Amino acid sequence: MKMQRRTFVASLAALPLAAPALARGAGPRVTVVGAGYGGASFIRTLRRLAPEVEITVIEQTPRFHSCPFSNGVIGGLWDGDRISFEYDGLASTGTRWASGAAVGFDPATREVTLEGGEVVTGDYVLLSPGISLNFAAIDGYSPEAAEAMPHAWQAGSQTGLLRRQLVEMEDGGTVVVAIPRPPFRCPPGPYERISLIAHYLKAAKPASKIIVLDAQDGFSKQGLFEECWAALYPGLIERIPGAESGEVEAVDPATMRVSTAFDDITADVANVIPPQRAGALALDAGLDGGIGWCPVDPVSFESTLAPGVFIIGDAAIMGEMPKSGFSAAQQGSACAAALAARIAGDDPAPRKLINTCYSLAAPDWGFSVADVYAQTADGIAAIRPGGGTTPLGADADTHAAEARYANSWFDTLTSQLWG
């Protein structure tokens, strides 16, 4: 079935692009699936640039839970309310809000089927479905096993679960954090999480330790993280990289055992982050072309496999841009501008995109990497020199300032999107 669907989608892409039939007497109808960083930014921008467009939003969660800043909940820096947002502000921008989750999508007709059976049609569809977790890649792992060994890589109840497990753990316990092979959502995210768990353990349970089982050899901002770990958390974090067989192959939630090809570790708290792919809706529709992530035009973000379908955020292949909330919001805005141009009969213009990844290694120890990207016909490429990274050996004032910037970035962006 899946192969047939994929073959069909591929044949669609070869057809000349037909102008979608526009509803008479009204602006074109745009369906948005997913109101996270990508979708919310798209909606805000499109509303402003093309007010005549009818927007229907499909979102499976009743509240938004942000992955950015969820590590602060896990580390006890703030509670879950800080990362939880109502959709009311976004809904009140004159959008129609469909009820229930999307369970099916047909790229040929651009029809989205909701779990209640309702079918939403549109002239254009924006998919911002985020990631799906590939539980099957780890023997013994499943959504049920994740209730004992949380991934907490999609924020919400999993975030709270991991936090509770850390709070309930006895002093002297072993926390295992398993990190998959890339690409995954938020490249520095696992290492920020390790830092903030260490921050909590150092104060509350100093005899405990963290064992990091990492499928990667090197990682994002490695020097900056390791500098902080040596200064603040000496001896607390032990990391086994991929070359030393750090990749987790199997877990057993009954005995809390986490296994690599070499090690079997019994955890008191196991945070198992599995390998990832594009969100299920895009995968099931064959929009990944069988490679796990969705290929898109680097300027318009239109799927290369399905005309009229735009894909942004973590689910799409975005060249050198990382899978981050900030990137998704940038792409949402750029995609809305491209679509507004299309509706007006113009070609979308390439833009410059930016991404900044702030990481908190302690409440007052932040650092960041920022980059500027160009949309080119060949893909999205970083402009160098264009961005910058916090230098190694920076003083405490610099790290404290970066931590303030991180907080300010989060509060500003989330209030713009969901406020």
Place this chain on the structure above:
Amino acid sequence: MFNTRIRVPETAAAGEAVEIRAMIMHPMDNGFTYSTQGTLIPVNIITDFTCRYLGEVVVQVRLEPGISANPIFTFSLRATESGPVEFEWIDQNGDVTTASADLTVT
């Protein structure tokens, strides 16, 4: 000398079969891949792995280029007396890497 990891239990009962793991961090270049500069990466492999218990060879392996990077060997060893478990890897140039651990039989 390459980095290695070995896993030998500290103690075992006499007659017990214990699991031994040994790993060497080595690229195991098979001679068919190219560098980012487009040049062929020559064959560079570990050719021999040996484990000795109480001075006696218990496992001997000849490795070929088809074996992936960072090879791991896992096998069972019957514990009889306290003594060293010694590991030896030899690469294609004859360079030797060793590791050992003591197994106490109770």
